Amino acid sequence: MNNNGLIVVIGAGPAGLSAAIEAAKVGAKVIVIDENEKPGGQLFKQIHKFFGSKEHKAGTRGIEIGVQLLEETAKLNIEVWLNTEVCGIENNREIWVIRDKKQSVSLKADKIILATGAIENAVVFPGWTLPGVVGAGAAQTMINISRVLPGKKVLMLGSGNVGVIVSYQLLQAGAEVVAIVEASPRLGGYGVHTAKVCRAGVPFYTSHTISKVIGETKVEAAEIVKLDGNWKPIPGTEKVLEVDTVCLATGLNPLTELAWIAGCKFHYIPELGGHLPIHNRAMETTVEGIYVAGDISGIEEASTAMEEGRLAGINGAASLGLIEEIEREKLTQEVWDRLDALRCGQFGQKRKDAKDRLLAVEKEVV
Amino acid sequence: MTRIIEHPILGKLEEQKKVQITIDGKPYTVHEGEMIAAALLANDIKTFRYTRHQHKPRGIYCGIGRCTDCIMTVDGIPNVRTCVTPVKEGMAIETQQGSGKWKEGDRGE
Numbered sequence: 001m002n003n004n005g006l007i008v009v010i011g012a013g014p015a016g017l018s019a020a021i022e023a024a025k026v027g028a029k030v031i032v033i034d035e036n037e038k039p040g041g042q043l044f045k046q047i048h049k050f051f052g053s054k055e056h057k058a059g060t061r062g063i064e065i066g067v068q069l070l071e072e073t074a075k076l077n078i079e080v081w082l083n084t085e086v087c088g089i090e091n092n093r094e095i096w097v098i099r100d101k102k103q104s105v106s107l108k109a110d111k112i113i114l115a116t117g118a119i120e121n122a123v124v125f126p127g128w129t130l131p132g133v134v135g136a137g138a139a140q141t142m143i144n145i146s147r148v149l150p151g152k153k154v155l156m157l158g159s160g161n162v163g164v165i166v167s168y169q170l171l172q173a174g175a176e177v178v179a180i181v182e183a184s185p186r187l188g189g190y191g192v193h194t195a196k197v198c199r200a201g202v203p204f205y206t207s208h209t210i211s212k213v214i215g216e217t218k219v220e221a222a223e224i225v226k227l228d229g230n231w232k233p234i235p236g237t238e239k240v241l242e243v244d245t246v247c248l249a250t251g252l253n254p255l256t257e258l259a260w261i262a263g264c265k266f267h268y269i270p271e272l273g274g275h276l277p278i279h280n281r282a283m284e285t286t287v288e289g290i291y292v293a294g295d296i297s298g299i300e301e302a303s304t305a306m307e308e309g310r311l312a313g314i315n316g317a318a319s320l321g322l323i324e325e326i327e328r329e330k331l332t333q334e335v336w337d338r339l340d341a342l343r344c345g346q347f348g349q350k351r352k353d354a355k356d357r358l359l360a361v362e363k364e365v366v
Numbered sequence: 367m368t369r370i371i372e373h374p375i376l377g378k379l380e381e382q383k384k385v386q387i388t389i390d391g392k393p394y395t396v397h398e399g400e401m402i403a404a405a406l407l408a409n410d411i412k413t414f415r416y417t418r419h420q421h422k423p424r425g426i427y428c429g430i431g432r433c434t435d436c437i438m439t440v441d442g443i444p445n446v447r448t449c450v451t452p453v454k455e456g457m458a459i460e461t462q463q464g465s466g467k468w469k470e471g472d473r474g475e
Binding site for chain 1: 368373374375401403408412413425429430431432435450452
């Protein structure tokens, strides 16, 4: 039992801030570390309204949720170290960080919550390295945070939620979305987001992919091609679209480096983005005292990331003796009920099944 | 210029404080605190560096400081990630060739 324990949360996005808030609420000493100069992760570029039920803040824009989380963080006097990069985690939960690119600091944590997020997947085709081929999330950052258009005529590769949401936001920002190209025969995003770009007249090309991007020093055009039932390009179906920007919305990959160096055991679950740190229902990994939350524990959404953050925060604080066992069980179950509600339906069930597999693996290895 | 002034959700872009920077020696007026990559895109500059062996152009790619495709030489320091580094008054930004060169005598700061 240690009532003066320190919880270090790495990553100040929706998962990390939610974890920090839950832990600080019951009196834990919390430090949140983020390498960026501002907290909030990717929330502040989410200018669309969230989906789901009221308790998941449906109907609220991501930016507003970001503001709320930062207000709570400030109210609870949670220490946030910005411009701080985590370079290592030792066996005894000693964290090595570099602050402001010059000051090397070690801090000993009693509990660590990894909420490092994810990076967008790349897709390789001739011309994919040309300036003007960007991640859809990067384009979203440019238009909604920096208020700068990465280009005027955009091709979006991928029709999942990121693809259709960013396409709509590119239209709102004043760009033309020339096409949304989807390799699968079916569209991948929620109907509500897909319908908005449909109504705006953006053409969808299902069973198509990019065969090459054309240009000497920047994107000048993209050639797309139709795919057969075995995902093979059909010769003669090539079509050249004049664009100056190609956005890739082809999924995300968890940022798991810190979990690897901390010695966490991993399991491969492709539906959730790849190799994931194995964790239990308390979000604790196979390394005692190290928790995960958000995209690092499987690619989902900000709403599930916040719930997982709460789980990690509650259970991290409880293991420091700050929450009674009965209360911990009750709070944990409440979050799981909400997570189950989020992980249902056409899109959610697949994620729930995948998460259940990850939890089942935990029972075997621990 | 490709700045988004009017926006149906975010509203009109408020007047921003300005700073002076140079890009390859040429002066530009940009918004204080914005990321270098944004300042460049706002001025229609898309090539940030050329690769070491094949001298191919590269620009912003991931926008969150992970892929390092957008690195440039900033105030004599090579390999600065421009998507996560804000502009500052008087900053000298240079298109980077290959791995870049440290300014004479500045190595290791």
